[in-house]
Amino acid sequence: MTTTATSALADSELPRLRLDVAPLLLLPILALLALPLVGSFPTWVTLTIAGLAMGMMIFIMASGLTLVFGLMDVLNFGHGAFVSVGAFTATLVLLPMQGWMQADSVLLNLSALGLAIALAVLVTGALGWAFERVIIIPVYGQHLKQILITMGGMIVAEQMIHVIWGPDQIPLPLPASFRGVLLFGDVAVEKYRLLAVAVGLIVFAAMFLVLNRTKVGLLIRAGVENSEMVEALGYRIRRLFVGVFVAGSALAGLGGVLWGLYREMLTAAMGSDLMVPVFIVIIIGGLGSVGGCFIGAMLVALVANYAGFLAPKIALVSNILLMVSILLWRPQGLFPVAKR
Amino acid sequence: MLSLTGVHTHIGQYHILQGVDLVLPHGELTVLLGRNGAGKTTTLRTIMGLWHASRGALVFDGSDITQTATADIACAGIAYVPENMGIFSDLTVHENLVLAARDGEPDKARLEWIFGFFPALKKFWNQAAGTLSGGQKQMLAIARAIVEPRKLLLVDEPTKGLAPAIIQSLITAFRELKAMETTILLVEQNFNFVRSLGDSVAVMDDGRIVHVGPMAELSENLDLQQKLLGLSLDTHQ
Ligand SMILES: Nc1ncnc2c1ncn2[C@@H]1O[C@H](COP(=O)(O)OP(=O)(O)OP(=O)(O)O)[C@@H](O)[C@H]1O
Ligand SMILES: [Mg+2]
Numbered sequence: 369m370t371t372t373a374t375s376a377l378a379d380s381e382l383p384r385l386r387l388d389v390a391p392l393l394l395l396p397i398l399a400l401l402a403l404p405l406v407g408s409f410p411t412w413v414t415l416t417i418a419g420l421a422m423g424m425m426i427f428i429m430a431s432g433l434t435l436v437f438g439l440m441d442v443l444n445f446g447h448g449a450f451v452s453v454g455a456f457t458a459t460l461v462l463l464p465m466q467g468w469m470q471a472d473s474v475l476l477n478l479s480a481l482g483l484a485i486a487l488a489v490l491v492t493g494a495l496g497w498a499f500e501r502v503i504i505i506p507v508y509g510q511h512l513k514q515i516l517i518t519m520g521g522m523i524v525a526e527q528m529i530h531v532i533w534g535p536d537q538i539p540l541p542l543p544a545s546f547r548g549v550l551l552f553g554d555v556a557v558e559k560y561r562l563l564a565v566a567v568g569l570i571v572f573a574a575m576f577l578v579l580n581r582t583k584v585g586l587l588i589r590a591g592v593e594n595s596e597m598v599e600a601l602g603y604r605i606r607r608l609f610v611g612v613f614v615a616g617s618a619l620a621g622l623g624g625v626l627w628g629l630y631r632e633m634l635t636a637a638m639g640s641d642l643m644v645p646v647f648i649v650i651i652i653g654g655l656g657s658v659g660g661c662f663i664g665a666m667l668v669a670l671v672a673n674y675a676g677f678l679a680p681k682i683a684l685v686s687n688i689l690l691m692v693s694i695l696l697w698r699p700q701g702l703f704p705v706a707k708r
Numbered sequence: 709m710l711s712l713t714g715v716h717t718h719i720g721q722y723h724i725l726q727g728v729d730l731v732l733p734h735g736e737l738t739v740l741l742g743r744n745g746a747g748k749t750t751t752l753r754t755i756m757g758l759w760h761a762s763r764g765a766l767v768f769d770g771s772d773i774t775q776t777a778t779a780d781i782a783c784a785g786i787a788y789v790p791e792n793m794g795i796f797s798d799l800t801v802h803e804n805l806v807l808a809a810r811d812g813e814p815d816k817a818r819l820e821w822i823f824g825f826f827p828a829l830k831k832f833w834n835q836a837a838g839t840l841s842g843g844q845k846q847m848l849a850i851a852r853a854i855v856e857p858r859k860l861l862l863v864d865e866p867t868k869g870l871a872p873a874i875i876q877s878l879i880t881a882f883r884e885l886k887a888m889e890t891t892i893l894l895v896e897q898n899f900n901f902v903r904s905l906g907d908s909v910a911v912m913d914d915g916r917i918v919h920v921g922p923m924a925e926l927s928e929n930l931d932l933q934q935k936l937l938g939l940s941l942d943t944h945q
Binding site: 583586587589590593594596597598599600601602603604605705706 | 758778794807808838
């Protein structure tokens with residue numbers, strides 16, 4: 369029990385401020401540190417934008433996964449399936465519509481892309497809904513089983529892709545207006561990367577608005593912290609979770625389309641290959657934190673791009689090194705989510 | 709209002725509640741005392757449906773809620789202030805109360821009434837709840853439970869770790885709630901806090917109710933206090 373003197377203050381005492389800017393500063397610090405190492409300014413700009421574009425795509429894929437874990441403690445190792453399925457579904461629109469894709473019109477290009485994305489998002493969203501019913505429900509609360517069965521789900525999904533689209537890689541050319549580079553003086557920036565950055569920012573802004581300005585968003589944030597209390601206030605956390613799972617799957621599908629176009633080549637295993645950086649990102653960011661996921665994705669992608677240029681030999685392990693150093697600094701990730 | 713008959717609750721392999729019988733009359737404040745580990749929190753969680761009773765029956769307002777889901781129990785009119793307060797630290801005071809009100813913004817007049825005894829909530833309306841002090845968090849946790857009129861209030865050890873001035877504002881709050889004939893089940897270790905508030909008192913030990921009676925009787929009877937509170941308090945203080 370505290371003393372009476374402090375208790376008189378207790379009512380008026382100012383809450384302590386918790387403005388946590390340190391993780392936000394990591395990005396500019398990293399970029400500025402890289403500048404002298406890279407040496408040439410145009411190269412640095414190219415690398416940085418490449419990193420941001422890659423980071424945006426990883427963020428789009430990872431954001432749903434971090435909420436799925438935060439809300440229901442569900443470890444979904446099958447998330448990559450939605451990435452691959454999304455990308456392959458997009459080919460159903462993009463390949464027949466090569467006419468629009470290769471037309472010399474931004475409008476036609478974007479229309480074809482938009483249609484492909486809409487289809488991919490619908491299909492992966494629906495697949496996510498089924499995945500949750502069939503695969504996730506039976507293993508609530510059992511992490512080991514979750515890992516095994518969701519990995520199994522991903523293998524099945526990859527095999528289904530082979531069955532439907534055949535065993536070969538599928539080339540996926542970029543739309544005409546997003547091929548090539550824009551020149552700003554000496555600085556060359558790939559157009560498609562700018563598009564990826566724009567889409568990533570839109571998704572981030574939309575998520576931010578939903579999470580902060582809508583009641584569903586408040587419930588999601590509250591549920592990530594204490595799902596039991598959300599129930600005790602009279603809300604069914606399961607409905608919320610299904611919604612988040614479907615939205616997260618659809619976002620992974622969107623990420624898959626963007627990534628497939630970025631690589632201009634699709635493989636059934638692209639989703640599972642991407643799960644390593646995705647998991648690193650959500651661990652670095654703090655499980656359950658969308659803001660942390662965003663910063664984490666940018667960090668991972670920037671480090672990968674800088675390291676790939678400066679020291680290709682360590683580029684492969686750069687993500688792991690980044691994760692280890694961040695966890696040494698903040699063991700719960702950049703933005704630890706308060707848990708009951 | 710609420711009755712528990714022969715309620716048994718298991719947590720995993722542990723048999724925690726071993727036949728709890730308890731009746732909460734409408735409009736009364738019942739105090740639940742008992743030593744640490746007696747099963748008080750488990751009783752509240754069982755009422756809330758956060759653990760389900762393995763045997764026995766819980767009847768609330770005429771309907772059986774033994775197997776009802778927590779969200780439906782809450783919607784039926786039971787509000788819960790857990791031992792750890794369960795506030796959403798990432799959300800503001802305002803947002804915490806919006807979620808508690810369930811549909812739309814909290815009622816203005818009712819808020820003013822709450823600010824009357826918990827002025828800190830007004831002051832820190834748009835602050836993240838995680839930045840509040842322990843006492844302010846407890847005020848918020850209680851405010852959440854009463855921001856809409858509910859039929860029954862379950863409150864778990866609200867004075868734990870709080871300074872006397874804050875305890876005083878909690879007493880005011882409970883007095884006001886009593887004046888509005890709210891049915892309350894209040895778990896407490898602090899006998900002095902509940903002595904003036906409780907209408908009746910139940911004492912738990914080892915997962916059973918071992919005494920039920922009017923608060924006045926316990927308040928006046930030192931021998932009984934010695935016997936029950938010795939059981940419920942002395943060994944731990
Ligand atoms: N999650 C759990 N798993 C296993 N045992 C538990 C769990 N929660 C509580 N118990 C056990 O149940 C018994 C009753 O616990 P409960 O929290 O209901 O006691 P309490 O009367 O509220 O105690 P306190 O005054 O310390 O809050 C204790 O022996 C405790 O160890
Ligand atoms: Mg307790």
